Amino acid sequence: MGRDHPRAAGGMGLCKSKLPEVGRPLRPQEKDILKSPLIIFVMGGPGCGKGTQCKNMATKYGFCHVGLGQLLRQEARRSTQRGRKIYDIMLQGLLVPTGIILDLISSTMLSHPESRGFLIDGFPRGLKQAKEFERLVGRAPDIVIVFDCSMDTMVRRVLHRGRVEHRADDCESAIRQRLETYYMLCEPVLTFYQQKNLLCNILAEEAPENIFAKCCSVVESLQ
Numbered sequence: 525m526g527r528d529h530p531r532a533a534g535g536m537g538l539c540k541s542k543l544p545e546v547g548r549p550l551r552p553q554e555k556d557i558l559k560s561p562l563i564i565f566v567m568g569g570p571g572c573g574k575g576t577q578c579k580n581m582a583t584k585y586g587f588c589h590v591g592l593g594q595l596l597r598q599e600a601r602r603s604t605q606r607g608r609k610i611y612d613i614m615l616q617g618l619l620v621p622t623g624i625i626l627d628l629i630s631s632t633m634l635s636h637p638e639s640r641g642f643l644i645d646g647f648p649r650g651l652k653q654a655k656e657f658e659r660l661v662g663r664a665p666d667i668v669i670v671f672d673c674s675m676d677t678m679v680r681r682v683l684h685r686g687r688v689e690h691r692a693d694d695c696e697s698a699i700r701q702r703l704e705t706y707y708m709l710c711e712p713v714l715t716f717y718q719q720k721n722l723l724c725n726i727l728a729e730e731a732p733e734n735i736f737a738k739c740c741s742v743v744e745s746l747q
Contacts, residue, residue, distance in 0.1 A: 559662075562642070567646070567668060567713070610624060622656050626657060664720060
């Protein structure tokens with residue numbers, strides 16, 4: 525199977541690999557770099573529109589858009605030890621270990637020290653990732669934006685995307701399975717951030733420009 529095989533692109537299976545679940549500890553000077561920028565986690569199921577809105581916010585506010593799914597797909601195509609490891613994990617339908625995900629995110633953030641803010645799209649995918657991020661980076665995100673969308677709407681949008689982009693993994697049964705996995709993994713994460721008063725829910729059923737206006741209001745309330 526090629527590196528672009530659909531099973532190599534998701535990483536949302538429920539089985540776990542046996543690789544480390546902790547990331548590389550950051551040095552004090554690295555933590556200092558990440559103290560001042562805004563850190564915004566953006567969550568939502570496939571088809572909720574978070575990727576589009578993250579790109580729009582990144583453009584308007586000069587933020588760095590860190591898309592976890594894209595990071596994993598890019599890394600899986602590299603001929604490095606880590607790239608081959610990620611590719612093999614995804615090919616087996618396993619969850620990419622928290623340690624690898626945290627290393628990818630932190631290295632991407634540290635490679636943009638001039639950024640005013642980071643939009644981390646599709647993260648965290650589980651409570652362990654949320655807690656490990658805070659342990660490694662030494663701080664919580666400034667806010668966690670959650671795009672609320674009905675399952676039927678997300679299925680319809682992803683089916684349309686699949687037809688446009690010819691993505692074989694965007695068939696209805698696969699989409700519903702991914703959504704069920706998302707809900708199961710993310711429910712404890714939402715509770716965790718709700719208790720910290722960091723959760724901001726945005727109804728994502730409206731027109732994209734209306735959703736973007738709400739996103740802008742959230743960002744501007746932090747500045």
